[in-house]
Amino acid sequence: MATIRVQEAPFDVAAETAALSAGRVDVGGIASFLGLCRADDGLAALVLEHYPGMTERALAGIVAEAEGRWPLTGCTVIHRVGRILPGEPIVLVLAASRHRTAALEACAFLIDWLKTGAPFWKREEFADGQSRWVEARASDDAAAAKWG
Template sequence: MQVQVQQERFELGAQSDAFAAGVGGAGAIVTFTGVVRDADAGGLVAMEIEHYPAMTQKALEAIAAEAKTRWSLADVLVIHRYGRLVPGERIMMVATAARHRKHAFEAAEFLMDYLKSRAPFWKKEILADGQADWVAAKADDEAALERW
């Protein structure tokens, strides 16, 4: 199990290849990569992501361990960035490996729902007009997490 909270960009192909190389016997590997998007098409200049390192690392390790146990995963990888990111940049990656695809897909989706709604990150959107707003929790994200 690997959890990385980092400011640096990550190389998607290299991370996927390294993860896959370490999960012999798995019949399925699922990866998901989240990208900073501009919901208002041209309005977002950047997203600033803050966190408390020790708290964030511990929380992400706990949820990755829960996923690994609940779905009998061979391995789990969670990468989440912080700092200033611009639209189009990779913000996070989840990879899961299991004997069967259903477990790998469900665990990856569980992790993504957790990262979106409960991971201890605070996000501020910096807009082209100079406005800066903290991103509020969304009801849809909370509902997605409730099913688990």
């Protein structure tokens, strides 16, 4: 069973990884992706908004697609919302499988699709008081498109 959470609070990568594999002897590998807020061009904070319920359903659909493509023994997707400062975690993807290839490919698929298929709206706040909404990037669309 997958763990999917949208939350304001930071998460503990080690605790989430341990929870995914606790008591499991069918897990041969866990691939992970940890996305962090970076301070590009004077960024002071990133503010993420979402529609509760709709966002979780979209994430569940993306996870279900991964589970249908690869023999996963577990999966965790945690995405933060609210005001996030540079250096803080934004998103965690963990994909567990009996074998590394499935875990690695599923993890890459999940983060590529989260970037384009999950309904989050991002606003950048800058040190000078300015702010702007983040537009979709063609590179993110291309990464998701390679999965067909």
